[in-house]
Amino acid sequence: MNYLKYIARTGRINQHPQGRLGTHLLLKKIPHTSEAKTILEIGCGTGHTAAILSNNPFIYYEGIDNMLEMIHFCNKRKKKLNLFNCNFKHHTKNSFPYQDNFFDIVICESVLAIQSPEQYKQIVTEAFRVLKDKGLFIFNETIWCPSTSSDTRQKINTISLSYFNIIQADESASLTSWETTLINHGFKIKHIEEIHDLEKTKYKFVINDFELKSLHYSDKMKYRTLFNPKELSLYLYFKIVNRKVKIEKGILESYIITCEKNSLTYEKP
Numbered sequence: 001m002n003y004l005k006y007i008a009r010t011g012r013i014n015q016h017p018q019g020r021l022g023t024h025l026l027l028k029k030i031p032h033t034s035e036a037k038t039i040l041e042i043g044c045g046t047g048h049t050a051a052i053l054s055n056n057p058f059i060y061y062e063g064i065d066n067m068l069e070m071i072h073f074c075n076k077r078k079k080k081l082n083l084f085n086c087n088f089k090h091h092t093k094n095s096f097p098y099q100d101n102f103f104d105i106v107i108c109e110s111v112l113a114i115q116s117p118e119q120y121k122q123i124v125t126e127a128f129r130v131l132k133d134k135g136l137f138i139f140n141e142t143i144w145c146p147s148t149s150s151d152t153r154q155k156i157n158t159i160s161l162s163y164f165n166i167i168q169a170d171e172s173a174s175l176t177s178w179e180t181t182l183i184n185h186g187f188k189i190k191h192i193e194e195i196h197d198l199e200k201t202k203y204k205f206v207i208n209d210f211e212l213k214s215l216h217y218s219d220k221m222k223y224r225t226l227f228n229p230k231e232l233s234l235y236l237y238f239k240i241v242n243r244k245v246k247i248e249k250g251i252l253e254s255y256i257i258t259c260e261k262n263s264l265t266y267e268k269p
Ligand SMILES: C[S@@+](CC[C@H](N)C(=O)[O-])C[C@H]1O[C@@H](n2cnc3c(N)ncnc32)[C@H](O)[C@@H]1O
Pocket: 004, 012, 013, 014, 015, 016, 042, 043, 044, 045, 046, 047, 048, 064, 065, 066, 067, 070, 108, 109, 110, 111, 119
């Protein structure tokens, strides 16, 4: 079963660390200025973050995803909610379909962790290329705790692949290896926030009209699909197998990492 295809068809959202709260914590890292901003989201999923940002006339949002079904759903959400200042592109090539130094901000959530080390490096290279100097690359991702044995990593990834057709996280990735790659590619790490053990009730955030409409739209889609026997059986299947992938506390950890493009200190290899 392909979990990503299922969430694309049913319009699911917030499939990343700390869900809605994670996205709000990430968006809080974008500096508030009166200047207009161009934002790229890598792995835009079904377009919910686009909806949160779309109400702002000072923001122009571009979303890319390597799954065509996701882009179809983004365009459906855009039409249904009358979103403006946003555009979605299907992309499967190594290089992003944008010119150099175009974006002020590049974001992603639960995208880097599921890449191979080579794909991770490629995305970091491309994020660096399309960002303006001093532009920010901000991401919300889950990786393995250093203490998680390679056996456990392998076992969980194998089960996840067979049930969901997607891994939990690249087995070789660590915070240190990610930091090294970012620095070697010209980024300066500005901030690393641990978000795996949050006391959720401590956080309050404002939900704008577009986010609310987008949440309602996804809820409506979810309930509508439950009346479809095929979708209902998939829904139950994923609910059941989710319990089988036993992820105990202390196996995975999640971070929001903010880094800045620093062209001056970077010499192209
Ligand atoms: C786990 S989902 C999270 C999506 C989004 N953050 C959300 O919560 O709805 C990961 C998304 O990244 C996309 N993706 C994975 N690898 C990608 C890549 N190399 N380039 C672009 N998109 C990618 C997937 O198709 C999927 O939509």
